[in-house]
Amino acid sequence: MEIGVRTAPEKPVDTAPRKLPALLGFGKYFADKMFRMRWTEELGWHEAEIVPYGPLQLDPAAKVLHYGQEIFEGHKAYRWADGRIALFRPDQNAVRLNRSATRMCMPEIPSDVQLDAVLALVRQCADWVPEDPSTLYIRPTLIGIEPTLGVRAANEYLYYVILSPVGPYFPNGFSPIRVWVEGKYVRAADGGTGAAKTGGNYAGSLFAQSIAKEKGYEQVLWLDAHEHRYVEEIGAMNIAFVIEGKIVTSPLLGSILPGITRDAVLTLARERGDGGLEQRLAIDELIDGIRTGRVTEAFGIGTAAVITPVGALHWEGAEYSIQGGQVGPVAKEYYKTLTDIQFGRQVDRWGWMRHI
Ligand code: PLP
Ligand code: COI
Secondary structure: OOOOOOOOOOOOOOOOOOOOOOOOOOOOOOOOEEEEEEEEOOOEEEEEEEEEOOOOOOOOOEHHHHHOOEEEOOEEEEEOOOOOEEEEOHHHHHHHHHHHHHHOOOOOOOHHHHHHHHHHHHHHOHHHOOOOOOEEEEEEEEEEOOEOOOOOOOOEEEEEEEEEEEOOOOOOOOOOEEEEEOOOOOOOOOOOOOOOOEHHHHHOOHHHHHHHHHOOOOEEEEEOOOOOOEEEEEOOEEEEEEEOOEEEEOOOOOOOOOOHHHHHHHHHHHHHOOEEEEOOOEHHHHHHHHHHOOEEEEEEEEOOOEEEEEEEEEEOOEEEEOHHHOOOHHHHHHHHHHHHHHOOOOOOOOOOEEEO
């Protein structure tokens, strides 16, 4: 499909980073350009353009503002030591956006169109890609904008991509977080929208997240909606445990987000003989495993979180320390491997990195 945005040529750019605040935090600053494109039933995807970053003009009746017809993606661009800039598995984000689109009754965007849009934008904003260890977070977003109040799918959509130079997602960087295992509230149920990257999943998680925060925990670990027993994922990342030396994570049964970083970690773990198993994990058995030493580590996995060690789990009134609250060797090793691949310090044998 011709969308009118020049496809990024396959040659390295050599654009020095602009001066950015020393403490970037996460998602506080934005590049000065954005990509946008509209969809209507008559024209399909059209009006693709890169424009100055700025507020959107939306009708107050736009469907997204009332019924939450919204999906998004999250991935990153990395500045390599040689000045080149590369994205981690952007093709997979395009595929996942389309899966979310189908679930939320929104029009798909051909993957090559998404990829061209993102590459063209990052190329134009190359000076916004900060130096290692910071990164440029890419946030493609799709919203239903038809201005009518009937509860049905919109017949007009806006896709846009914004960019944010970011530091670590958690203020303390690569250090263990404390996690509240949620026994009452749930994030997603069988047949729900948990596997789609849609804003409502996050809005629905805020209440439990605020309770956890009050109790001194940074994140919530969600359990399945049926039995409140099986581990699903952490607020903004997947979770894995090291059980008798093997990396084990929850299977993709429809209620958790199929993380692209999760998939990379499973691939690496299987290659290295470190497990990479997908198994339902009951919280009572995990707690028992922590007590008896069978479970030695837990860590979150995601784009924003990279690998985030879990130092303590709170469950049913008690706190269980993992690795004495320190970073474990497996989390450390996988954090290093992933970031080495992402920043071009290790050969990318998997074809995961895509240069702009
Ligand atoms: N689970 C949730 C709920 C997330 O928001 C994310 C982040 O995108 C992930 C898992 C990890 O997915 P990915 O590795 O694709 O970033
Ligand atoms: C990501 O890691 O890309 C995420 O989407 C997490 C985000 C919700 C902050």
